[in-house]
Amino acid sequence: MKTGEIAELVHGQLVGNDSIEICRVAATGNASNGEISFLERADADLKTSAACVLVPENFKPADSLTVIKVKNPKLAFALIAEVLHPPKQRDPEIHPTAVISESADVALNAFIGAFTCVGDNSSVGEGTQLRAGAKIGDNVSIGRNCILHPNVFVEDGCTLGDNVILHAGVVIGSDGFGFVRGEDRYVKFPQIGIVVIEDNVEIGANTCVDRGALGETRIGEGTKIDNLVQIAHNVQIGKRVVIAAQTGISGSTVIEDDCVIGGQVGFGDHARVQSGAIIGSQAGVLPGKIVRPGVWWGTPIQPLDEYKRQNAHVKGLARLKEEVKKLSEQLDALNGEK
């Protein structure tokens, strides 16, 4: 890609040479020939050997450097990386070791790696990659251009949209955790629902998404989930939600569109996070809680401002105690004078 084409792609203003060939993205500190970088803030010190740099619109470049001025350099950088570094393509292939049911429907140009399984009546869409050791059960539907990384498992009856990425070790559709205490044992509550994963979802390594107990667990379009996250039965996650690593979401909780959830957050069951809410890492949301839009923090969660104020009060406790002691002494003195 030439610098001129890149400027066009990101709707930027090119300053310098429009025909430098760019083949990779790189950080400013390491970039060299053929590489493009980005600078987030106009007042940052720019030292780079990059062939071209994406910069904020008010940045003043040195004469020798080719830059592209854009509103959001980091976003522009990501958009260019999508073109220069697309997910690794693998030629259509069905590895001879793959175990594919006769009733399965696998697109001709899919990649089906070694030691994979595709169960009865399951389908794999065009351009989809099942990497080594990925296993899909019966009656599973997998859309187009998905990537199931090694050792992913998708249980019976679940469906994936298009462009879904499941990183290594992801488990979709395992039984939810539901038991009813009987007289002398726990009886399993039925876990016979499914998981539906919409288009453009990406799920991190070793994350688990349980099937619905009776209904479905759903992950909305464009949502991104990090590694080692737990999503329980019947959870409903909206569109364009971001969930960082090791967060756990209990049964039937709803997270509406465009929420941002930190890492190691815990959600009780049947909570609802309203669209646009932001929840800080390690926060704890009680069962049934309704979380309004805004920034939330702590366990149990509070608005960030309140959390900070309360934290300050707690930190000031030693002083408060001291003051009370002094008041008490003064009072004793006053009483003594009488």
Add this chain to the structure above:
Amino acid sequence: MKTGEIAELVHGQLVGNDSIEICRVAATGNASNGEISFLERADADLKTSAACVLVPENFKPADSLTVIKVKNPKLAFALIAEVLHPPKQRDPEIHPTAVISESADVALNAFIGAFTCVGDNSSVGEGTQLRAGAKIGDNVSIGRNCILHPNVFVEDGCTLGDNVILHAGVVIGSDGFGFVRGEDRYVKFPQIGIVVIEDNVEIGANTCVDRGALGETRIGEGTKIDNLVQIAHNVQIGKRVVIAAQTGISGSTVIEDDCVIGGQVGFGDHARVQSGAIIGSQAGVLPGKIVRPGVWWGTPIQPLDEYKRQNAHVKGLARLKEEVKKLSEQLDALNGEK
């Protein structure tokens, strides 16, 4: 199953038609012909197209509806689901790709899926299923009617009782985390014990249970463990314990029978949770702590009542500070009068 048979199975009182054929369980909102639902509370509004509903004993049904009155409708529902939706049976088979040691002892009616391994001197009991990619090491004993879901791994020397379910990606018997600081490096403390899993245990996806360092790690009969839980070396878990997702239990900690542990709880090493204790999600238990029966919360854990009281005090800090300020002013005024 006919409604009459179901009423008998759950010791309920049938009101209506005793010969409706039931083939599935379903939620009241979605149920239709051939499906049975349940209603937890007698005062709930019941709108359903279910063929039959399990209801509390004091519920007053509409004339047109067939119901079964029981003490605990949810439990009855689960018991019926056990019959109508048993774990998927797989016909006895040894997949041609399976790698089974000549010295292993595999029951004739076991299901041994694709890409599985069974090591030297290991045994697999009757009716047990090793799904695709499950691997068991040497000298492993697996009981009857177990299900090892895809990509489960059971390391050398561990034993599983009967009816054990290990969900996808579970790791049993990996080395515990024990190191002794030497002069210039950490020396591994030996991790040469085993894991013993008793009958009727169910363990969630990607959960890890480490082998004992010198002795054993044990999970008692009927215990249920959720996804992504960490169980360290030499932990002893009693019977009928329930542990929710992402909880971590450090070395040698003991959790006695019938405890209920929330999600994301952390246990230090050598703690002991006495029979019947209930620990809330995200709680933290210090090393060596003895947790008495009752409901516990917070980090470090406190009885729930104390936790709530303390929380209220913290929330009231702004007001307390205000009061102290006022007292101080009043005192100053008094002193000024003199």
Add this chain to the structure above:
Amino acid sequence: MKTGEIAELVHGQLVGNDSIEICRVAATGNASNGEISFLERADADLKTSAACVLVPENFKPADSLTVIKVKNPKLAFALIAEVLHPPKQRDPEIHPTAVISESADVALNAFIGAFTCVGDNSSVGEGTQLRAGAKIGDNVSIGRNCILHPNVFVEDGCTLGDNVILHAGVVIGSDGFGFVRGEDRYVKFPQIGIVVIEDNVEIGANTCVDRGALGETRIGEGTKIDNLVQIAHNVQIGKRVVIAAQTGISGSTVIEDDCVIGGQVGFGDHARVQSGAIIGSQAGVLPGKIVRPGVWWGTPIQPLDEYKRQNAHVKGLARLKEEVKKLSEQLDALNGEK
């Protein structure tokens, strides 16, 4: 090994018979013929049938018992266990089911188990074991005497030093979690870096280490990481660091040499933990925070002493409130007298 040889190995002073044959280590309570144990404290009550016991230098043994006096009995015990219980050796083999690229370079005496993959231009060093189902991508370099337990996955371009142990289900080099919010969707920030794991690192089951976004994620020599840990893109972990289970480390955070990190700790991004710091379990480190050497606790983390003091203040809140009430009453009385 004879007791005399063992005494020499650990630089200890043998008291008793120097030619007892020892073949296993064991806990004092279970040890018997041919087994060696250790006693940590000289004042502990020693009841054992062990053939020999490692004891503190000031321990006074009974006449009948053979002991070896050492400075650090637990360390000596671990050193002996290294000799008596080395990692299980597997004879050189390439299992017929293994899928190995023609361009891969696998040492002649490596063990390549069933259902493994080795990608293009990857190398596997001498004495290294790839157990069943382990998969390594393209351009991966794996050193000598490593053990990759079942179902481990190492993604393209990553490198492992010598003597690295990856427990079952570990994922190395999955994409980091980086997205830039565009107008109507999240655009993936490029995740095209690598992971470098230095010599003598051990990583627990189902732990995830993400590749660098543009640069590298690095785990230093001799570092030990427990199960279910999350290590994000561009994290730099020093040498001889210990990290307990379920801890999560966000992007670009640096943990310097010789730190000790508890379980379930959460690190924000771009934090730095200085060499020798100790962080208690469930602590939370804010983004960008610099953590000095010392012992830290809580969320947000504080020095342990402060944390304890603050905790005591919070626990004393009920009393403080009571005192303020009393003062208020006394003041009212004083004011009333006027």
